[in-house]
Each structure stands twice: as structure tokens, then as C-alpha cells.
Amino acid sequence: QVQLQESGPGLVKPSETLSLTCAVSGYSISSAYYWGWIRQPPGKGLEWIGSMYHSGATYNNPSLKSRVTISEDTSKNQISLKLSSVTAADTAVYYCAKGTTQGPFDYWGQGALVTVSS
């Protein structure tokens, strides 16, 4: 059974960089599939942030432009998200998920709430 667990600071100051890690168990991230990040602002809908292929190739939501960096640590079986220059609009629950190029995302982490505030 694939399990995903997000972790990271729950509070980030405006203009700083949000950093989250997703620990994957039950499956090697270097074997196959895409590993994605999706976020959900409080009381709002889901927004895809970006995805990484098991080879290390990434593709991101154009609306987030160059603020997003997704990387992997195969030795720890983890994927990471960095979102730079954050504002209050980046306050959300951040999910990591296992999926394919175009979806679906079949396994999700429980989510990590990140608040952007000074």
C-alpha cells in the first residue's frame, strides 16, 4: 500500500520560500509514475502546482511561473516542493500525490497546512 506524508513548517513569512517534503512508503519513487503537488486554499478548490516524473523531469502550473521547484531524493524516497516569494495568497493545505502525466492521482497524503503571515 502506497502511503504519502507531507511535512514542513506550518508558518512562513511573506516574501520567503515555502519548503515541504513528501515521504513516500510502499513504492519506490524512482521506479515509475509521476509525483505531484496540489494545494487547496482554506474553503476553496484544488489547484495543481506541478509534477515530477520518476526520471526527475518536472512540469509546473504556468500560473505559478518560475516560483516552483520540485525535486526528489531517491535515497530517502522523498519528493520536495519549494515555492518562492510567497504571499498570503499561498496560504493553503498542500498535498502530495502519486499519479500519471494527465491524472488521475490515485494516492494522496493527508495534507500540510501552510500559513503565510508575518
Next chain:
Amino acid sequence: QSVLTQPPSVSGAPGQRVTISCTGRSSNIGAGFAVHWYQQLPGSAPKLLISGNSNRPSGVPDRFSGSKSGTSASLAITGLQAEDEADYYCQSYDSSLSGVVFGGGTKLTVL
């Protein structure tokens, strides 16, 4: 404003049938990209409900079904139960945006 359009809310009485629509355009659903549906119970992460337009993952009751036609897709829930009260999201891929897109979500209320 979401690329895929869903009604904000739907409701139905226990035992009834409800449908949730998901309207896209020629660069996503209309281009032939598959539609997937997720159920999000209050306080929980989304759960895959329907994949590839109409396929139910193991463990999903057959009360849930999906369909797709043209630039739209639908999720149908029959024999509505109180435990079905949740938010439902559709998801596809958009070739002009080169990325995954979600609908705005639909809140299902069981009366």
C-alpha cells in the same frame, strides 16, 4: 476561475439520484483527455472516485458512475446516502496550458 466548470452545489434526498456536471473546452475534455473524479469528505484529503471517465477503482461502490460526451463529463450518484455528503471535483489535462486542471468543486448535500 477554474478551467473546468462545475455547479457550486447540488442536493438530493436519501435514495435519490444526483448528477454533477463538469464542463470544459476543446483544449481539455473536448480534445479527448480523460476526466477523473475525486470525493473529498470534510477535513480529509481527496480520494479518487472515478478514473478514465468511467472506471471505478477497487472499493468504490457501483452507485458512483462517470460519463463523458463532447466537452463535458458527468458524475452520477444513485441511491444517495448520508455518507455521500462531500465535495466532488473533476480533473483533466489541458493541452493549451500544458498541465493538470481541476474543476471548482461541487458540494453535495444529502437532505
